[in-house]
Amino acid sequence: MASSDTSNSKLPLKPIPGSYGLPFFGPLSDRHDYFYHQGSDKFFSERIRKYNSTVIRTNMPPGPFISSNPRVIALLDGVSFQILLDNAKVEKRDVLDGTFMPTTSFFGGYRPCAFQDTTEPSHALLKRFYLNLLASKHDSFLPLFRNNLAEHFTDLEDKLAGRSAKASFNTSVGSASFNFLFRLLTGKDPTETKIGSDGPSLVTTWLAAQLAPLATLGLPWIFNYAEDFLIRTFTFPAWTVKSSYKKLYDGFASAGSSLLDEAERAGIQRDEACHNLVFMLGFNAHGGLVNQFPILMKWVGLSGEGLHKELAEEIRRVVKEENGVSLRALDRMILTKSAVYEALRIEPAVPFQYAKAREDLVVESHDAAYEIKKGEMIFGYQPFATKDPKIFERPEEFVAHRFVGHDGERLLNHVCWSNGRETEEPTPDNKQCPAQNLVVLMCRLYLVEFFLRYDTFTFEFKPVVLGPDVTIKSLTKASSY
Template sequence: MASSDTKLPLKPIPGSYGVPFFGPIRDRHDYFYHQGRDKFFADRVRKYNSTVIRTNMPPGPFISSNPRVIALLDGVSFAILFDNSKVEKRDVLDGTFMPSTSYTGGYRACAFQDTSEPSHALIKRFYLNLLASKHDTFIPLFRNNLNDHFADLEDKLAGKSGKASFNSSVGAATFNFLFRLITDKDPTETKIGSNGPNLVQTWLAAQLAPLATLGLPKIFNYLEDFLIRTFPIPAWTVKSSYNKLYDGMSHAGAAVLDEAERVGIKRDEACHNLVFTLGFNAQGGLINQFPILIKWLGLSGEGLHKQLADEIRSVVRDEGGVNLRALDKMTLTKSVVYEALRIEPAVPFQYAKAREDLVVQSHDAAYEIKKGEMIFGYQPFATKDPKIFENAEEFVGHRFVGPDGEKLLKHVLWSNGPETDEPTPDNKQCPAKNLVVLLCRLYLVEFFLRYETFTFDFKPLVLGPNVTIKSLTKASSF
């Protein structure tokens, strides 16, 4: 029996997995087609009067060997997912199933490894050292890529359609930045050419198809469900795309791979891990995070735009340019980035298995979880917990300004850990956590040095919004 020093009442975990085989199918139809993601969880919280429940998570049979999870749907219970002494994260990155290692050259990428595996610390330390060695490159390299991005947006707006796809434009800029950061070379110098984002999206889509929906008319829902959640898409269908990414990294990143070998990582394993990091962790995250940032910025209106522009231009003027010291002084800009990361985290799911019998606490009760049970955390419910955040469903740009606001940062969890923690070789927090925050701040700085405000449309997608820029109002010189 697990022990706990909590004085909260110990309760059985409510919820139901339903009839074997049919229960998971019923739940995934509710999740994808009948209710949608948020309503799926909210209805069950109301039904069972609990933020810790039992349910099935997609994809279910046939792809998942066991779709049963214990779902954590508040900001207190969610914290157990970061305690690596109590939970294991071996092969649970994508949830209740794992794509074939054929997608990654036969290797289990570091993101799928548990902290107890020696290779996890070795590879993650390699990542952290690589990022540290590039520290002085972040700002000038990203600013250079943003110049191309903003020029592209303006060209598209001046064209016949009078609008510009933000996602495709920022996706190209992000991929080019990341590839150059790792290799010191442009992807156009390799087999990747200018197709990097498309190659990554093709490769990712095949792996993650069971977790997605195409948004087809309702009449096709059951056909779609059968086609993409009965049999996994074979890796050979996207082999050509992946090989171009691997070959590009192998040739352009020769110096980085030399260093990997020096620290004891096999050259091909290091290359497959770098491609995974470039495609899944970094590109797959950042290409969604920037549209999320722009979406909420746009919804907030011109008042916030003016406040940001005034702060950014004043600090840049006083500091004589854009640098780390200037970025650190922009308190509202920092807060807006944290608020975007809080209200709509680009990766909304966390999974782990209990290493031992344990007790997890919510605000109101304690619950026993048995060794080996799958634990699932839905991050948007944790980071919009009304018992932690006032007006939790609203985007409040100044939420994290000042001492009281800074105290809330421990509840911002987008990076697989609290914002107040740091990634280390011994935890599962994103190694590029600080870089992502820096790039989001830098994006806002570069945007409001050029523009006063903007208009846009967006459509919600499974992994973030699809944003279309309709107009950009240029700033006068300052």
């Protein structure tokens, strides 16, 4: 709950603890703690302990060089985090990546919809176009994604049968995701365009140049200062990835000409629409799914054969009763739905949320209220919000049944991976991901297709900048498949 009227709050009003330190040196020290000395979780947990508060002042990367103002008010619990979802209270203009914004040269000179605030007229125009586009493809989701998954599973099995006897899950599912999204939006295969089979690598190259200041390469500690200086003193210029982006743009412009016709009829300039659709495909959709599927399989895999058996039994029973895989069948798979929501809760693919206060306001945590001034940058660390022990029992554990039943469904109000509550829908007037329902559907369908084919699997993973890097070591085929 958030309010601009302190008289409505029964909680004590306290000053926000924490420190920004000396100019230049404070942000630099916090940045090195965050990337090299503590890591993100320890960085925040140590400050919660130090200040005895889940609302604190701190600096966030990449400042002090690239960011003109790295100072934020960090919200580190599930209650205070909710203010970031209230578009009447906070502004989200140019804060998608945090305290800095890449040059618009990465996006053809336009500010994509994701960087725009809800008060900007073009935001609603573009968001409505996205939502109408996805709605028009509704009947294509299941058959198209199932076909792409069949190619993906064949690829995994071929790799496992090869010399190395293991398969990169991320690479395989990344190709399947990109191909699905491109085919869904344009009706054509990317190999029919200039993109060819390079779609995932083109997107990765383009994203890496934009987001480099927020990453670390995991080099030995002796190289920390050199890495920090190289990637956080200046942003990478867009010309370094111009050829990769141009292939994506040209491929979409040719294959998606009918979509661009629709955009023009909706009042959007053709060139702007194409750059926005490339951003949605590359950054929002593909970039998110390349993280989300490995996260899903990591946690389902760590849960072991017991959960695999439960999922397989539910999925196969419902598919048999419904005579196939359909939206109705997916909706009946209660455990499968819950397991997907639990993966979205325990490890959100996008862990950060940023916004600026539209007005002087009061934000409440579980035990205190704090004043935030108009224009101050607010930061939410979503993994702490969705693992708040005062909201979720056993918050650090993957509990596949967590969202089953009436009480479980009520907890969905605190699952916010999509820049909105899971109990709400994306609209032209909010900042919730337009593909929210599609992502959840794709994750559920992935589990369905997987456990129709396989009884269980073994894997290994290692943490990387964007989610876990998963390697499949074995797949145990279902005897009836």
